[in-house]
Amino acid sequence: MADIKTTLRELSVATTLGTLIKNREIDLDTLLNPQNFINQTKSVVSGEIKFSDELLCIQSFDKDLIQIIKNGYILGKKIYENPNFTFSSIDKILWLGEDTQKMTPEDIIVGDYHFSLKETSNILDNMGLYNLLNYLTGSNYKKGSKHIFNDFAPKEYSSWFEVTWSLLLSYLKENNLWIHNNKKSKIKLLENSILLTYDNKVSKLPLNCTLAEYTKNTTGVIREKVFSKFISTELSSNSKYKLSKRNCAIIAAKNLSKELTNNLNYTDGLARFLRMYDNPYYYAKVSNEICEIYRVPCSKDLGDKIIIDSITYNVPKDQVNILTIIKNKETNESLTLRNECRFSHGQFNGTPEAKLYYENKGNLLSIYEKL
Numbered sequence: 001m002a003d004i005k006t007t008l009r010e011l012s013v014a015t016t017l018g019t020l021i022k023n024r025e026i027d028l029d030t031l032l033n034p035q036n037f038i039n040q041t042k043s044v045v046s047g048e049i050k051f052s053d054e055l056l057c058i059q060s061f062d063k064d065l066i067q068i069i070k071n072g073y074i075l076g077k078k079i080y081e082n083p084n085f086t087f088s089s090i091d092k093i094l095w096l097g098e099d100t101q102k103m104t105p106e107d108i109i110v111g112d113y114h115f116s117l118k119e120t121s122n123i124l125d126n127m128g129l130y131n132l133l134n135y136l137t138g139s140n141y142k143k144g145s146k147h148i149f150n151d152f153a154p155k156e157y158s159s160w161f162e163v164t165w166s167l168l169l170s171y172l173k174e175n176n177l178w179i180h181n182n183k184k185s186k187i188k189l190l191e192n193s194i195l196l197t198y199d200n201k202v203s204k205l206p207l208n209c210t211l212a213e214y215t216k217n218t219t220g221v222i223r224e225k226v227f228s229k230f231i232s233t234e235l236s237s238n239s240k241y242k243l244s245k246r247n248c249a250i251i252a253a254k255n256l257s258k259e260l261t262n263n264l265n266y267t268d269g270l271a272r273f274l275r276m277y278d279n280p281y282y283y284a285k286v287s288n289e290i291c292e293i294y295r296v297p298c299s300k301d302l303g304d305k306i307i308i309d310s311i312t313y314n315v316p317k318d319q320v321n322i323l324t325i326i327k328n329k330e331t332n333e334s335l336t337l338r339n340e341c342r343f344s345h346g347q348f349n350g351t352p353e354a355k356l357y358y359e360n361k362g363n364l365l366s367i368y369e370k371l
Contacts, residue, residue: 012072018044118285135269153252161211228346253313271299294368333366
């Protein structure tokens with residue numbers, strides 16, 4: 001189920017559009033009341049909507065959620081007023097936010113129009129590293145099968161963990177116990193082991209724990225809520241920790257960019273890398289009350305007009321960024337796409353993602369059509 005911010009980001013647009021299409025008056029202040037928002041959404045969006053308990057129980061929207069709804073309201077009105085769309089009062093409005101398995105990018109469907117909605121950020125796709133490799137090299141890796149650090153900097157990744165674990169031991173030898181998050185997250189030094197606890201979930205690890213042992217003998221909850229919390233609260237400014245993490249990131253970025261460049265084969269994968277599918281759709285975003293709406297062409301319209309000019313990398317601080325510069329041969333315009341390879345749920349937890357962004361001030365007109 002989508003989190004409350006994503007839910008409100010998408011449904012505020014759908015509800016605004018649906019209300020206008022059905023020739024009803026839309027009042028922003030009404031949408032800023034949680035119960036009114038839910039009722040208004042139910043009245044214009046088709047299908048059964050399973051609102052999260054967090055949204056159902058909330059008494060009032062905080063400042064951040066109010067801004068999300070305001071942005072959605074602005075974008076919904078802007079889409080409705082755009083002359084490139086023709087809506088009818090009988091058009092169905094569908095929200096696809098609950099479908100976590102969908103393979104296409106749309107968040108809402110209004111009549112015959114499919115929309116992918118964004119707010120503020122320049123993100124294009126929440127892809128994994130296996131996707132990036134498949135799209136640009138023609139490989140066929142499965143979900144979760146490729147790990148930016150394990151696969152492209154294994155020695156440095158182990159060293160990064162060893163430094164982190166050593167710093168944890170040093171902390172515990174001085175304090176014996178680390179507590180966080182209302183006493184839910186705890187790390188305790190025992191005579192011959194380390195105890196990591198979150199509520200009633202416990203992992204017991206040896207004093208000289210290796211990365212392999214840590215990965216095998218901990219759960220995602222322990223890794224995210226305990227060990228990664230210790231790192232973020234106690235080690236984020238530690239020079240030894242930062243140096244080992246940065247060294248791992250540099251080697252991983254260098255090796256991955258080399259792998260992509262040496263095996264470049266994007267004939268079949270470039271369209272998907274650029275988020276083009278069998279059917280066209282619309283990419284719409286709002287940032288600081290400025291709306292942008294693009295038509296994303298279907299994959300068959302791509303042809304060979306777009307090429308990959310180069311693949312490089314950079315590592316600001318300790319963030320692995322793979323930079324793909326694409327060029328439109330017809331317009332001679334270029335666009336830099338950035339895959340940020342990083343953990344999404346805490347350090348040393350699971351498989352890092354490779355989220356795709358376009359660079360600030362980048363021109364999407366090199367690949368999409370602005371409306």
